[in-house]
Amino acid sequence: MKVEMKIAIVGAGVVGITTAHELAEAGHAVTVFEKNGAASESSSFANGGMHCNSFTLPLSTSMFSGHRLRRFWQSSRQMSYSRWARPVNFRWLWSQCSEAEIDKVSAIQSFGQKMAFWGMEITDALISHHQWEVEQSQGQLILLSNESELNRHVARLQSLKDAGQSYRLLEREELEAHEPALHGADSVFKAIYLPGDRVMNCRQFSLLVKHAAQRNGVDFQFDTEVAALVSQGKPQVRLKNGDIQSFDHVVLCTESLPPEEILKTNFHASTARIDSYALSAAIREPLNAPRSALQDCKSGITIARIGKRLRVCGGAELNKTATKEHDKRLVNKLFRTLDQYFPGAANYPAGTQIWRGSRTFTHDGLPLIGNAGLPGVWLNLAHGANGWTLATASARLLSEQISGQSTSLPSELLSPHRFNR
Numbered sequence: 541m542k543v544e545m546k547i548a549i550v551g552a553g554v555v556g557i558t559t560a561h562e563l564a565e566a567g568h569a570v571t572v573f574e575k576n577g578a579a580s581e582s583s584s585f586a587n588g589g590m591h592c593n594s595f596t597l598p599l600s601t602s603m604f605s606g607h608r609l610r611r612f613w614q615s616s617r618q619m620s621y622s623r624w625a626r627p628v629n630f631r632w633l634w635s636q637c638s639e640a641e642i643d644k645v646s647a648i649q650s651f652g653q654k655m656a657f658w659g660m661e662i663t664d665a666l667i668s669h670h671q672w673e674v675e676q677s678q679g680q681l682i683l684l685s686n687e688s689e690l691n692r693h694v695a696r697l698q699s700l701k702d703a704g705q706s707y708r709l710l711e712r713e714e715l716e717a718h719e720p721a722l723h724g725a726d727s728v729f730k731a732i733y734l735p736g737d738r739v740m741n742c743r744q745f746s747l748l749v750k751h752a753a754q755r756n757g758v759d760f761q762f763d764t765e766v767a768a769l770v771s772q773g774k775p776q777v778r779l780k781n782g783d784i785q786s787f788d789h790v791v792l793c794t795e796s797l798p799p800e801e802i803l804k805t806n807f808h809a810s811t812a813r814i815d816s817y818a819l820s821a822a823i824r825e826p827l828n829a830p831r832s833a834l835q836d837c838k839s840g841i842t843i844a845r846i847g848k849r850l851r852v853c854g855g856a857e858l859n860k861t862a863t864k865e866h867d868k869r870l871v872n873k874l875f876r877t878l879d880q881y882f883p884g885a886a887n888y889p890a891g892t893q894i895w896r897g898s899r900t901f902t903h904d905g906l907p908l909i910g911n912a913g914l915p916g917v918w919l920n921l922a923h924g925a926n927g928w929t930l931a932t933a934s935a936r937l938l939s940e941q942i943s944g945q946s947t948s949l950p951s952e953l954l955s956p957h958r959f960n961r
């Protein structure tokens with residue numbers, strides 16, 4: 541017999557919303573606290589839309605080939621350094637490039653792909669069950685400029701092959717069949733075509749799940765910031781307005797690990813905050829726009845069609861704590877990349893939006909999902925570049941853990957305590 545529990549969720553991005561929905565479906569009473577005025581206003585608002593079960597987005601996993609300094613350069617060349625970047629982020633980047641066993645990195649890559657594929661199945665089941673209309677398109681092209689970039693993908697492609705997921709290596713002449721509007725192919729060495737990846741409107745999906753969760757009784761409280769957690773017996777949530785509420789469980793689905801005054805626990809997690817940029821522009825001529833998704837391997841910039849708009853994402857800043865100014869160099873690079881590959885596709889005067897979002901990355905690229913080390917306090921955060929891809933799978937795993945069920949996938953690789961020394 542299922543026992544209804546009173547559960548709080550902190551954070552109403554796509555991860556928090558899908559977690560609330562899963563827990564409500566399991567029969568629990570759920571309250572969601574969100575400091576912003578609406579759902580999906582942060583990283584879920586204007587991300588690249590990549591639902592990427594190939595797990596090939598930049599910084600998805602550690603690198604293991606070559607000298608450590610070379611790995612550091614390859615991982616960091618997309619970063620924008622400034623005096624505002626926090627030293628802890630540089631330490632994370634250096635630790636990410638430490639010596640790693642090939643088998644261990646391959647196992648993490650394989651697990652990430654398996655989790656992403658499972659998340660896609662859960663997402664599709666939700667869309668089918670509710671008969672939702674969600675903007676989406678199929679396939680991703682990764683454009684490679686030389687043999688070295690292809691070699692960096694060998695282990696990932698082998699993981700895909702081992703998992704039975706298809707891919708094709710395309711010569712330059714074959715690109716036109718997949719992206720007729722693509723220009724600048726003369727600079728492309730080869731391309732990896734991943735038919736299982738896709739583009740989906742993350743915010744649109746989040747809002748649809750939110751409405752379904754509300755019909756299940758989930759209470760969303762916006763403009764409500766959590767000031768502290770007290771875990772003595774049952775956890776208590778202390779709000780900024782002074783209100784204190786008790787719950788059986790509290791799940792943190794925030795953008796990053798909360799500060800010590802909120803999350804008082806002694807576990808160690810190697811994380812870094814990385815900001816990236818998104819350019820959204822109306823499509824001028826659909827025939828000049830991409831059919832689906834394209835990733836430039838050298839820069840890590842992605843271009844995708846989401847409904848009637850183009851979404852260009854990329855650049856990476858080690859999180860700046862003291863400035864809100866955009867890095868004009870990185871923003872201009874988004875414009876240049878779009879115009880290089882799809883000239884004339886964007887109708888800039890019809891409305892162009894520039895957005896900077898922050899994401900938290902772990903050392904190994906996998907999220908932190910599980911008990912935080914305090915009675916009744918759980919984490920479901922730090923998904924890095926794959927928050928949209930892993931959201932529904934993460935929510936299902938977390939719900940299974942809280943309910944005391946056997947998890948559908950092994951949860952050890954996701955434990956928040958895996959970095960403890």
